[in-house]
Amino acid sequence: MLKSLRQKWMPIFLVLTLLAALIVPLAPVSVSEASESATEDIIIEDVRIKMRDGVELAARVYRPNDDGKYPVLLSRTPYNSGAFNAPKGTAGDYVNIGTSYTKMGYAVVVQDVRGRYASDGVPEPFKGDDTDGYDTLEWIAEQNWSNQKIGMFGASARGMTQTSMMD
Helix, strand or coil: CHHHHHHHHHHHHHHHHHHHHHHCCCCCCCCCCCCCCCCCCEEEEEEEEECCCCCEEEEEEEEECCCCCEEEEEEEECCCCCCCCCCCCCCCCCHHHHHHHHHCCCEEEEEECCCCCCCCCCCCCCCCHHHHHHHHHHHHHHCCCEEEEEEECCCCHHHHHHHHHHC
16 A cells, blocks of 8 residues: 555655745855754754654654644655754754745754764664665654644655655
8 A cells, every 4th residue: 555655656755846946045044053843933853753662763843832733744854954963053954944934834854864963873874764764654643733634845865765665
């Protein structure tokens, strides 16, 4: 069943990925320091998500500052989500998408892939992205701020982490 869903939704996924890349600029936004709360309307929090083998992957979560349930956008990145280690002067990969889409009523999760930046494990590009991605989707679906409608986005290597889940 999952394979038929993938085949049905793949064209839509590709179009949404392209639109996200075109609509929201991808350049990093400078801030003085990563924090738990960027504005009164947005909560930014760093979390560790446990994978099925016990390895914990770091993620930065952007969500509206209320008790609602929201659709979630996920990107898995080898380029530093900023979670737990954002150097001064930068807030991490896709911070502009995180804050922009949160203001439009989405929660956004940007996760460091295995072995990169604050994520545990050994870095092996694209190996295990399918299971790590699936475990992350499961974690997102369990969160009290998630309405269990999850989309994924990313260009270049970020996009490849998404497509690896499609087989």
